[in-house]
Amino acid sequence: GENVEQHPSTLSVQEGDSAVIKCTYSDSASNYFPWYKQELGKGPQLIIDIRSNVGEKKDQRIAVTLNKTAKHFSLHITETQPEDSAVYFCAASRVGFKTIFGAGTRLFVKA
Amino acid sequence: SAVISQKPSRDICQRGTSLTIQCQVDSQVTMMFWYRQQPGQSLTLIATANQGSEATYESGFVIDKFPISRPNLTFSTLTVSNMSPEDSSIYLCSVGHSEGDTQYFGPGTRLTVL
Numbered sequence: 001g002e003n004v005e006q007h008p009s010t011l012s013v014q015e016g017d018s019a020v021i022k023c024t025y026s027d028s029a030s031n032y033f034p035w036y037k038q039e040l041g042k043g044p045q046l047i048i049d050i051r052s053n054v055g056e057k058k059d060q061r062i063a064v065t066l067n068k069t070a071k072h073f074s075l076h077i078t079e080t081q082p083e084d085s086a087v088y089f090c091a092a093s094r095v096g097f098k099t100i101f102g103a104g105t106r107l108f109v110k111a
Numbered sequence: 112s113a114v115i116s117q118k119p120s121r122d123i124c125q126r127g128t129s130l131t132i133q134c135q136v137d138s139q140v141t142m143m144f145w146y147r148q149q150p151g152q153s154l155t156l157i158a159t160a161n162q163g164s165e166a167t168y169e170s171g172f173v174i175d176k177f178p179i180s181r182p183n184l185t186f187s188t189l190t191v192s193n194m195s196p197e198d199s200s201i202y203l204c205s206v207g208h209s210e211g212d213t214q215y216f217g218p219g220t221r222l223t224v225l
């Protein structure tokens with residue numbers, strides 16, 4: 001079946017450093033790639049997404065890059081802050097098919 | 112994005128009983144989904160709740176165990192029937208305009224079965 005692999009499973013960074021989370025998808029027809037942030041005790045929150053017609057998208061300290069040829073996409077968080085600590089999920093999908101989620105990355109930002 | 116609420120936010124239940132979880136959205140949405148998230152794990156789709164028709168269940172999930180209702184475009188319920196400790200999980204509803212497109216999640220229902 002379709003699959004999304006996410007790495008690393010755990011990431012610890014110092015406050016102010018950058019964090020990068022990488023995902024690889026198997027379905028070459030996937031064309032929508034959202035990222036979710038899940039804080040403890042809360043539901044996943046959509047933080048940024050990218051469609052296959054662009055290679056990069058940025059929103060303040062968060063950016064996502066997409067390489068369709070290699071079938072991988074990455075989340076970049078710059079100038080990390082303690083409130084960035086959470087579990088991050090990537091996902092891949094296309095309209096009419098169910099969304100496939102990665103296993104998640106637990107990010108710790110140390111003050 | 113839609114504002115989504117779930118009730119209850121958490122519950123502790125005895126094995127063999129059933130719990131109905133409600134999901135309410137502040138605007139009409141085409142698609143509503145129910146997910147299960149076991150402790151420390153990713154999101155597993157249980158079913159897609161369709162208004163005016165039966166829910167579509169994923170492999171490994173059956174209607175007798177997880178009956179779903181979708182009476183209108185802003186509301187859905189998921190029942191976890193004849194519960195066992197293995198059903199202890201977070202249950203999440205999400206909404207979107209079409210399958211495979213942008214989804215927004217509710218806050219989740221944290222279920223513990225003793």
